[in-house]
Amino acid sequence: MQRRDRRTQALIAALALIAVAVTAYALIDRNDQRDPAARQAEVAARSRQVMPFDLERTTHRFAKSATGGVQTVTSDDPADTEQVTLIRGHLTAETARFRSGDYGDPASIHGGEMPGLRELGQGHDRIDIRYTELPAGAQVTYSTTDASLVEALHSWFDAQVTDHGRHAEHG
Numbered sequence: 001m002q003r004r005d006r007r008t009q010a011l012i013a014a015l016a017l018i019a020v021a022v023t024a025y026a027l028i029d030r031n032d033q034r035d036p037a038a039r040q041a042e043v044a045a046r047s048r049q050v051m052p053f054d055l056e057r058t059t060h061r062f063a064k065s066a067t068g069g070v071q072t073v074t075s076d077d078p079a080d081t082e083q084v085t086l087i088r089g090h091l092t093a094e095t096a097r098f099r100s101g102d103y104g105d106p107a108s109i110h111g112g113e114m115p116g117l118r119e120l121g122q123g124h125d126r127i128d129i130r131y132t133e134l135p136a137g138a139q140v141t142y143s144t145t146d147a148s149l150v151e152a153l154h155s156w157f158d159a160q161v162t163d164h165g166r167h168a169e170h171g
Helices: 002-034 036-050 081-099 104-110 117-122 147-167
Strands: 058-065 068-075 128-134 137-143 168-170
Touching: 036 104, 036 147, 058 147, 068 081, 068 147, 081 104, 081 128, 081 137, 104 117, 104 147, 117 147, 147 168
Parallel strands: 058 168
Antiparallel strands: 058 068, 068 137, 128 137
């Protein structure tokens, strides 16, 4: 009888611990959702470690299309050749990484659970990714005939705009 009571008590204690952990996780997740400014500040800080250009002097645009979309990064001052050069170098390197399925940079900025990220990495061989220079920066065009990857790209674009706040916009 005593043995059964101990098992019951241990089971109740384990269930209580699980309930506390689930509640704490839910509260942490809700806090991240409730305070977008704090999330955007974190993303901006991590972005500075990955992106060589100055977020305060550049703009990201994410324009969705029926087959994917276009990511554009431009210098706010087209005559700022330093920013233009840094943008082009970064997007050239990112294009090569993305083509091979390496989305490590966005994951390090936004987190590994960023919407669309896993699908893009797994389906990279079904996405045509092209780099193009622009007068004030560069753009990367993503195109696929796979509807699930179009959806992943659109989710990824939305998350970029939300996470980058004033540094990004829908194009």
